[in-house]
Amino acid sequence: MLVAPVGWLARLFDPPLRALQRVGGYGGMAVFFLAPNMLVFGIFVLFPLVLNLVYSTTGGAALFLGDRSFVGLAQYERLFDCSNYLDPKSCAEDLFWTAVWNTAGFVVVQVVLMVVVALVTALVLNRELKARSFWRAVFFFPVLLSPVVVGLIWKWILQRQGLLNLGLYELGLTQVNWLIERGWAFTAAVGVSIWAHVGFYALILLAGLQAIPKDLYEAAEMDGTRPARMFWRITLPLLMPNLIVVLVLVLIRSVQIFDEVYVLTGGGPGTATLYLTQYIYEIGFASHLRNPGLASAASILMGGVLVVLTLLQLGIGRRNEARGKK
Amino acid sequence: MSRITLTDLSRSYGPVEVLKHIDLDIRDGELIVFVGPSGCGKSTLLRQIAGLDRPTSGKIEIDGRDVTRVPAADRGLAMVFQSYALYPHMSVRQNLAFGLENARMAKDEIEKRIQEAARMLEISAYLDRRPGQLSGGQRQRVAIGRAIVRNPTAFLLDEPLSNLDAELRISTRAELAALHKRLGTTMVYVTHDQIEAMTLAHRIVVLRAGRIEQVGTPLELYNKPANRFVAGFIGAPRMNFLPASMFPGSAAAEIGIRPQHLRRATPGETGLKTTVVMIEALGSETVIHAENGGQRVLAVLPGQQQLSPGDEIALAYDAKDLHPFDKDGLRLP
Numbered sequence: 240m241l242v243a244p245v246g247w248l249a250r251l252f253d254p255p256l257r258a259l260q261r262v263g264g265y266g267g268m269a270v271f272f273l274a275p276n277m278l279v280f281g282i283f284v285l286f287p288l289v290l291n292l293v294y295s296t297t298g299g300a301a302l303f304l305g306d307r308s309f310v311g312l313a314q315y316e317r318l319f320d321c322s323n324y325l326d327p328k329s330c331a332e333d334l335f336w337t338a339v340w341n342t343a344g345f346v347v348v349q350v351v352l353m354v355v356v357a358l359v360t361a362l363v364l365n366r367e368l369k370a371r372s373f374w375r376a377v378f379f380f381p382v383l384l385s386p387v388v389v390g391l392i393w394k395w396i397l398q399r400q401g402l403l404n405l406g407l408y409e410l411g412l413t414q415v416n417w418l419i420e421r422g423w424a425f426t427a428a429v430g431v432s433i434w435a436h437v438g439f440y441a442l443i444l445l446a447g448l449q450a451i452p453k454d455l456y457e458a459a460e461m462d463g464t465r466p467a468r469m470f471w472r473i474t475l476p477l478l479m480p481n482l483i484v485v486l487v488l489v490l491i492r493s494v495q496i497f498d499e500v501y502v503l504t505g506g507g508p509g510t511a512t513l514y515l516t517q518y519i520y521e522i523g524f525a526s527h528l529r530n531p532g533l534a535s536a537a538s539i540l541m542g543g544v545l546v547v548l549t550l551l552q553l554g555i556g557r558r559n560e561a562r563g564k565k
Numbered sequence: 566m567s568r569i570t571l572t573d574l575s576r577s578y579g580p581v582e583v584l585k586h587i588d589l590d591i592r593d594g595e596l597i598v599f600v601g602p603s604g605c606g607k608s609t610l611l612r613q614i615a616g617l618d619r620p621t622s623g624k625i626e627i628d629g630r631d632v633t634r635v636p637a638a639d640r641g642l643a644m645v646f647q648s649y650a651l652y653p654h655m656s657v658r659q660n661l662a663f664g665l666e667n668a669r670m671a672k673d674e675i676e677k678r679i680q681e682a683a684r685m686l687e688i689s690a691y692l693d694r695r696p697g698q699l700s701g702g703q704r705q706r707v708a709i710g711r712a713i714v715r716n717p718t719a720f721l722l723d724e725p726l727s728n729l730d731a732e733l734r735i736s737t738r739a740e741l742a743a744l745h746k747r748l749g750t751t752m753v754y755v756t757h758d759q760i761e762a763m764t765l766a767h768r769i770v771v772l773r774a775g776r777i778e779q780v781g782t783p784l785e786l787y788n789k790p791a792n793r794f795v796a797g798f799i800g801a802p803r804m805n806f807l808p809a810s811m812f813p814g815s816a817a818a819e820i821g822i823r824p825q826h827l828r829r830a831t832p833g834e835t836g837l838k839t840t841v842v843m844i845e846a847l848g849s850e851t852v853i854h855a856e857n858g859g860q861r862v863l864a865v866l867p868g869q870q871q872l873s874p875g876d877e878i879a880l881a882y883d884a885k886d887l888h889p890f891d892k893d894g895l896r897l898p
């Protein structure tokens with residue numbers, strides 16, 4: 240019964256499609272079916288990408304391309320105009336280099352912690368504990384929140400008169416300006432971003448853990464394997480493909496860090512938690528010294544880094560596949 | 566030396582009693598086979614012995630030592646898993662070495678044992694390959710090798726041949742028997758294939774729904790099955806179970822007779838009068854599906870028979886081949 244209307248519809252489209260195939264040929268049909276998707280991709284991804292590249296070769300504060308002057312690679316030269324790359328103050332674009340080094344520091348600390356916390360979470364959730372599904376949901380829940388909501392929640396908790404300080408006050412303990420002291424602000428940025436995303440990565444690792452056959456552990460038990468060695472020699476090597484996927488995904492996301500930290504600290508105190516995406520956003524759209532060309536150039540550079548990381552991930556994925564086939 | 570004694574062993578998962586009061590004495594050096602239909606608790610019983618699972622009640626002793634609460638690794642047993650459970654990320658050599666390294670054995674002793682096992686099992690050529698690069702039969706040998714190098718007091722094997730194709734299964738079965746003879750170590754072997762059990766075992770333990778139905782040598786089980794279940798389980802094709810009314814003068818509720826023990830009655834001889842329903846000509850023998858008053862009777866006759874469906878034949882038997890059972894299915898003397 241259900242098939243009848245489907246058949247009717249198919250017959251309706253049959254003549255025009257046949258006509259089209261006669262004109263375009265067999266290969267042409269593929270193009271026809273791909274076209275809508277390509278159109279969307281072209282308008283929202285490819286075109287802006289090219290436009291961004293063009294913008295990065297223009298100067299001035301004007302927004303419309305027609306009002307902007309061609310400056311060649313001057314924006315890139317400005318970004319790299321430094322007597323010492325390690326010292327942002329010696330650079331023409333000191334904020335850019337501040338953001339670069341802040342991001343680098345953030346990435347190193349956050350990626351390591353994220354992977355470790357995700358792994359530990361997955362290992363714990365993989366055990367036979369009571370209400371396991373409940374705990375899994377608890378850890379996954381923040382992933383469903385919008386990053387802005389995450390930033391706001393933690394801002395309410397951590398700000399000067401936030402929940403945490405209120406609690407400390409009630410307990411008669413010293414209050415801390417969590418978001419205003421450099422070290423604490425950095426810790427908060429790292430901590431909150433981990434809290435927000437760890438559930439997702441833990442889930443990937445959990446899937447990997449559950450894919451390890453139980454009888455391997457039993458064989459290892461018969462072999463008299465102690466728990467630590469079980470982890471290092473059985474669990475970790477067998478989890479490695481998932482672990483590498485997680486590592487690269489975390490790395491990519493970490494370089495792009497923006498929303499939750501921007502809402503939480505606004506890049507402060509001073510420029511202590513100013514990261515690349517925020518720098519690009521502010522130079523391009525927000526600051527009074529608006530310079531869309533410079534922002535474009537910086538985003539192209541960051542895009543390059545992300546492309547390298549993505550290729551890395553694809554390469555690893557392909558290697559895993561090849562190994563899986565063996 | 567390794568004698569394994571199970572005393573009043575039970576295992577429940579929640580309300581489900583999977584093993585019920587198992588008493589069993591496994592003798593030193595014997596090859597004992599647990600056999601029974603799927604889900605009867607064979608693997609569960611083996612896992613209790615291995616120490617991979619703990620009984621709800623009862624006692625397990627190895628050579629007189631109570632090991633009921635002793636961890637698997639300290640029981641001195643080695644297990645071959647149905648899935649082989651080889652470590653996929655290690656080479657064959659590392660697979661064999663892993664347990665020995667855990668025991669902190671000296672490197673040259675480990676290498677010596679690996680070489681010895683590899684020679685015995687003819688796997689020397691692929692010691693440096695990963696399990697994924699081996700055929701099913703080769704993996705199976707590696708799994709056995711991993712058990713052998715540990716020089717265990719007993720081997721536990723859970724359906725070790727079930728992942729092999731029919732031909733390989735038969736040849737590997739013979740090799741296992743030879744291996745057992747050579748090592749002289751106690752082997753506890755689980756299978757649901759009664760032919761495998763009959764060909765390999767010194768003694769067979771028939772399990773059903775978590776209970777031992779009978780323990781005995783293959784021929785004891787074949788000749789004197791303790792009950793209707795064992796009688797039906799051992800031997801192929803399955804034993805005929807016929808109402809005693811078909812056998813004048815019998816006090817039993819039911820009579821069992823194996824298809825091989827039926828023959829065509831010679832003129833003048835009395836027998837079961839049946840009508841042929843179907844014929845399976847196998848060349849060396851002929852399987853006759855016959856019927857008597859709605860009762861199916863299976864007979865395996867030697868050679869090739871000139872019969873066709875609808876023919877009336879009389880099937881004769883010797884009184885000594887009848888297995889009388891009472892109404893509870895227990896064997897009558």
Ligand SMILES: Nc1ncnc2c1ncn2[C@@H]1O[C@H](COP(=O)(O)OP(=O)(O)OP(=O)(O)O)[C@@H](O)[C@H]1O
Pocket residue numbers: 578581583601602603604605606607608609610757
């Ligand atoms: N961990 C468990 N939790 C609950 N029930 C279990 C568990 N392990 C086994 N069982 C039950 O115990 C019964 C016996 O299982 P077991 O694996 O021992 O059967 P088996 O005789 O080895 O069967 P097969 O020939 O199919 O391997 C089954 O009904 C099974 O469902």
Ligand SMILES: [Mg+2]
Pocket residue numbers: 607608609723
């Ligand atoms: Mg089993």
